[in-house]
Amino acid sequence: MVTRDTAQDRQNGGPPSVFVSYSRGDLDRARPVIALLEGAGFDVWWDGRLEGGENYLATTETALETADCVVVLWSQTSVASHWVRDEAQRGRERGCLVPLSLDGTMAPLGFRQFQLLDIAGWSGDPAADEAARILVAVRNMSGEAGTSAAASPIPVAAAMRPSAPAGGGPALSRRALMIGGVGMAGAAALAAGWATGLFAPSAAGAVSMVVLPFANLTGDENKAWFSNGLSNELRSVLVRNPRLRVAAPTSSSAIAGEDEFAIGRKLGVEHILRGSVQRDEATVRVSAELVKIEGGTVLWANIYDRATGDVFALQTEIAETVATSLVAQVATSEEVKNSIAAQQGVGGTQNILAYEAFLRGQALADLSAGVESDRGALAQFDAALAADPDYAAAHAMRATMLSAIANASNDSDEVASLFEAAITSAERAIALEDRLPQGHLALGFALNNGQLNRAAAAPHYQAAERLAPGDADALRAVAMFHAYGPEPGVAKEMIERLLPLDPLNARAFRTAGYIALLAQDYDAVIRYMQRALELNPSLASAHFAMANALLMQGDAAAALAAAKAEPVAIFALTATAIAAHKLGDPAGAQKALVRMISEYGDASLYQQAQVRAQRGEKADALMLLEQAFEARDPGVLFTRNDPLLDPLHEEPAFENLLLRLSS
Numbered sequence: 001m002v003t004r005d006t007a008q009d010r011q012n013g014g015p016p017s018v019f020v021s022y023s024r025g026d027l028d029r030a031r032p033v034i035a036l037l038e039g040a041g042f043d044v045w046w047d048g049r050l051e052g053g054e055n056y057l058a059t060t061e062t063a064l065e066t067a068d069c070v071v072v073l074w075s076q077t078s079v080a081s082h083w084v085r086d087e088a089q090r091g092r093e094r095g096c097l098v099p100l101s102l103d104g105t106m107a108p109l110g111f112r113q114f115q116l117l118d119i120a121g122w123s124g125d126p127a128a129d130e131a132a133r134i135l136v137a138v139r140n141m142s143g144e145a146g147t148s149a150a151a152s153p154i155p156v157a158a159a160m161r162p163s164a165p166a167g168g169g170p171a172l173s174r175r176a177l178m179i180g181g182v183g184m185a186g187a188a189a190l191a192a193g194w195a196t197g198l199f200a201p202s203a204a205g206a207v208s209m210v211v212l213p214f215a216n217l218t219g220d221e222n223k224a225w226f227s228n229g230l231s232n233e234l235r236s237v238l239v240r241n242p243r244l245r246v247a248a249p250t251s252s253s254a255i256a257g258e259d260e261f262a263i264g265r266k267l268g269v270e271h272i273l274r275g276s277v278q279r280d281e282a283t284v285r286v287s288a289e290l291v292k293i294e295g296g297t298v299l300w301a302n303i304y305d306r307a308t309g310d311v312f313a314l315q316t317e318i319a320e321t322v323a324t325s326l327v328a329q330v331a332t333s334e335e336v337k338n339s340i341a342a343q344q345g346v347g348g349t350q351n352i353l354a355y356e357a358f359l360r361g362q363a364l365a366d367l368s369a370g371v372e373s374d375r376g377a378l379a380q381f382d383a384a385l386a387a388d389p390d391y392a393a394a395h396a397m398r399a400t401m402l403s404a405i406a407n408a409s410n411d412s413d414e415v416a417s418l419f420e421a422a423i424t425s426a427e428r429a430i431a432l433e434d435r436l437p438q439g440h441l442a443l444g445f446a447l448n449n450g451q452l453n454r455a456a457a458a459p460h461y462q463a464a465e466r467l468a469p470g471d472a473d474a475l476r477a478v479a480m481f482h483a484y485g486p487e488p489g490v491a492k493e494m495i496e497r498l499l500p501l502d503p504l505n506a507r508a509f510r511t512a513g514y515i516a517l518l519a520q521d522y523d524a525v526i527r528y529m530q531r532a533l534e535l536n537p538s539l540a541s542a543h544f545a546m547a548n549a550l551l552m553q554g555d556a557a558a559a560l561a562a563a564k565a566e567p568v569a570i571f572a573l574t575a576t577a578i579a580a581h582k583l584g585d586p587a588g589a590q591k592a593l594v595r596m597i598s599e600y601g602d603a604s605l606y607q608q609a610q611v612r613a614q615r616g617e618k619a620d621a622l623m624l625l626e627q628a629f630e631a632r633d634p635g636v637l638f639t640r641n642d643p644l645l646d647p648l649h650e651e652p653a654f655e656n657l658l659l660r661l662s663s
Contacts, residue, residue: 016142019067020046021087023078029102030073032124033134037071039126040135042142064090069142074116075102098137109215109276109287206470207326208269210247211235212260214286215276227277229359230286230315232366234273237319239471243327245269248472248502264293268500271299273322284308290322299325309352347392347429347436354388357381361397371408377401392436395429399442406450410603412631419450419632437468441477448481449634454662457481472501476511484637486662488519506536513545518641525549544571547579551614552643556582570600574607578614578644589615602627606635610644621645622653629657636661 018037022030030046037044045063064070070091078084088111091097099107104120117137122130211234216227239246247267264272275288289301300321306314349355361380367373378401384394399422406418423446429439444460447453461481468474475498482491495512502508509532516524526549529542547562556579563575573596580588593611596604605628612621625648628636639645640658648654 015041015043016068016139017043017045017063017066018138018142019064019070019087019091020044020073021070021078021084021091022046022073023075023081023084025077026073026075026102029075032122033071033073033100033119035124036126036131036134037138040139042138065094067091067096069096069098069138070094071098071100071138072111073100073102074105074107074111076105078102079105079108096141098134098141100134109274109289206243206245207271208245208247209238209271209273209290209322209326210264210267210269211238212263212272212274214274214288217276217278223279225360225363226279226356229362230277230311231273231275232362233315233359234319234322236471237315238273238323239468241323241327242469244323244470245501246470248505248508260291261293261296266504268503270294271326279308282308284311284314286314286318288318288322290325311352311355312348312350347396347433347439349384349388349391349394351388351391354384354391354394357384357387358391358394358397361394361401365397365401365404371405374401374404374408378405390432392429392432392439395425395432396436396438396442399423399425399429399446400438403442403446403449407634410600412602415450416632419446422446422450435467437464437471437474440464440467441474444481445477448484448637450632452629452632452634452636452661454485470501472498472508476508479515480511483515483518484640486640488515488641491515492519492521492524504535506532506539506542509535510539510542510545513542517545517548517643518638520552520641520643522549522552538567540568541566541571544568544575547575548644551575551578551582570596570604570607573599574604574610577611581611581615602631603633605631606633606638610642613645613647616647618648618651621648622651622657625654625657629660 020030020034020037024047034044034046034048045067047060064087070087072078072084072088072091074084085108088097088099092111097111099111099116101107101116101118101120104118107116117130117133119130119134122128125131211231214227214231216224218226235246238244247269258266260272260274264270271290271292273288273290275286278285284304284306286304286306287302288304290299291297292299302321304314304318349358357380361377361384364373364377364380378398381394381398381401384391385398388394402418402422402425406415406422409415409418423443426439426443426446429436430443433439440460440463444457444464447460448457458481461478464474465478475494479491479494479498482488482494485491492515495515499508499512509528513525513528513532516522516528526546529546529549532539532542543562543566547559547566550556550559550562559575560579560583563572563579566572566575573592577589577592577596580586580592589611593608596607596611600607605624609621609624609628612618612624625636625639625645639661645654
């Protein structure tokens with residue numbers, strides 16, 4: 001038998017023992033590593049040492065449990081091997097893992113907190129630099145020059161180990177921060193860690209992070225809604241914490257497939273929360289880890305196995321642990337406690353069927369692919385409410401989708417009924433949970449866009465701003481509401497503060513462009529819309545805003561070119577009718593206007609008014625605006641600050657309309 005008691009051997013002065021885990025398909029590439037370690041004097045166990053008739057499982061387990069160091073050889077083959085993953089998991093748990101990459105393959109999720117030595121270019125020469133790095137890592141991890149790693153676990157090879165913090169305090173290993181599964185008890189331990197100087201603040205104020213979409217490991221692409229939804233729900237909790245600056249979710253989804261650290265750097269954040277989800281009908285396994293981008297330090301990581309119905313408590317536990325480990329960097333223990341309390345989720349459910357329907361609806365809403373996906377989302381929110389009629393967040397999202405469908409309809413009767421239903425749903429959401437930002441946003445939007453009732457909508461936008469101070473999605477809606485009002489500069493200042501939270505989201509830059517348009521900052525309009533189109537070349541209405549800005553700058557030819565690039569016909573026709581008129585092409589201008597009226601009818605009353613105002617036909621423009629107001633056309637919201645209506649500003653009828661809009 002080749003197995004032995006390695007701990008006893010070490011006490012007797014024997015060589016350090018190394019367990020090598022690899023996939024059998026990688027044997028030829030594993031042999032040089034094994035030969036290097038054996039040549040350096042290590043007692044190397046690998047499955048080639050098994051003798052005939054030996055109990056494979058028992059022998060392997062004994063070797064794995066007693067090894068001073070576990071060397072795992074990751075490759076495209078081994079990352080799919082359950083045996084290799086299990087052996088690596090045990091090495092991680094014992095704190096003696098040294099991972100190598102044979103072909104440049106990244107370690108699977110759950111093992112990326114360890115410094116990975118890439119030896120893809122190593123020829124097997126024991127004198128090469130790669131060989132020296134392997135030996136340094138294994139010697140330090142195996143405790144060849146000191147205490148056994150099994151007795152004093154360290155998460156990374158000592159050659160890569162972080163130094164002690166300034167002031168002589170102890171260095172924190174990932175092992176020391178492994179608090180997953182302990183909920184608030186773990187949070188309290190981290191808070192105490194701050195008080196004893198274990199955490200060094202990186203900067204005053206908020207700590208920045210992004211919640212990346214969790215990987216779907218179910219094997220079914222159609223179930224990605226659950227893993228994405230779980231990460232979005234975690235973000236919705238964390239964003240309520242006033243000590244955290246959380247990047248908006250659209251940023252991370254816009255750059256799927258990029259390296260996670262690169263995503264974090266592009267978003268300008270300091271930390272990433274990443275994870276994966278596996279599930280069946282009864283159970284769910286969630287792996288999650290919080291990583292500091294600079295240096296790749298893992299602040300916290302854990303794997304959770306829970307019944308599917310326990311996913312609600314699991315979300316709370318992860319969010320509390322993540323927030324505590326970050327907030328403790330910049331706050332006192334009392335502030336940590338208060339910030340955790342502030343992020344408590346509101347408006348949720350404890351019904352798993354309702355929750356799953358909600359996540360499916362959210363996935364369709366995020367898709368934003370048109371009225372059909374919006375109607376699909378609405379059906380899912382209806383299903384969520386059928387399972388739990390008191391699910392406030394589902395009522396709020398139902399209201400949001402009803403308004404979205406209303407905005408896309410050309411049927412005035414349908415529009416009115418949809419907005420009425422949206423108001424009813426939003427009011428129900430707020431009645432169930434007054435602290436729910438989305439409920440207030442949904443009600444404010446339906447009142448403002450559906451009834452042109454700015455006065456009634458204003459308190460709800462104010463409530464959303466108060467309840468979601470770090471949520472870029474919510475605050476963009478608030479900024480747009482300000483842009484319609486008497487102080488568009490407030491909206492412009494607000495959106496400029498929000499863009500760093502979502503710097504890779506085309507829609508965020510489009511919103512910024514329209515806010516700049518209503519503030520009549522035309523250079524900013526063009527700059528923001530160009531950035532939006534870089535991120536999404538097919539983005540609707542961005543070219544239209546640029547055409548407006550160019551018209552106001554006196555460049556009708558460039559405005560006409562922008563109009564021709566606009567994918568939404570009603571906007572393209574509006575800008576074309578104005579630009580052609582200014583270029584001395586009355587036939588072209590009239591052709592565009594006639595087509596707009598023919599295709600859109602009363603749904604284009606506001607756009608017709610814009611064209612008439614720019615032609616100097618003030619009486620006709622005012623008449624069309626009045627008709628649009630009576631029809632509750634949401635375009636009328638732009639009236640106060642729309643530069644295309646500047647020719648009407650001295651008209652008493654126009655001033656009267658503005659007074660009615662404000663009341």
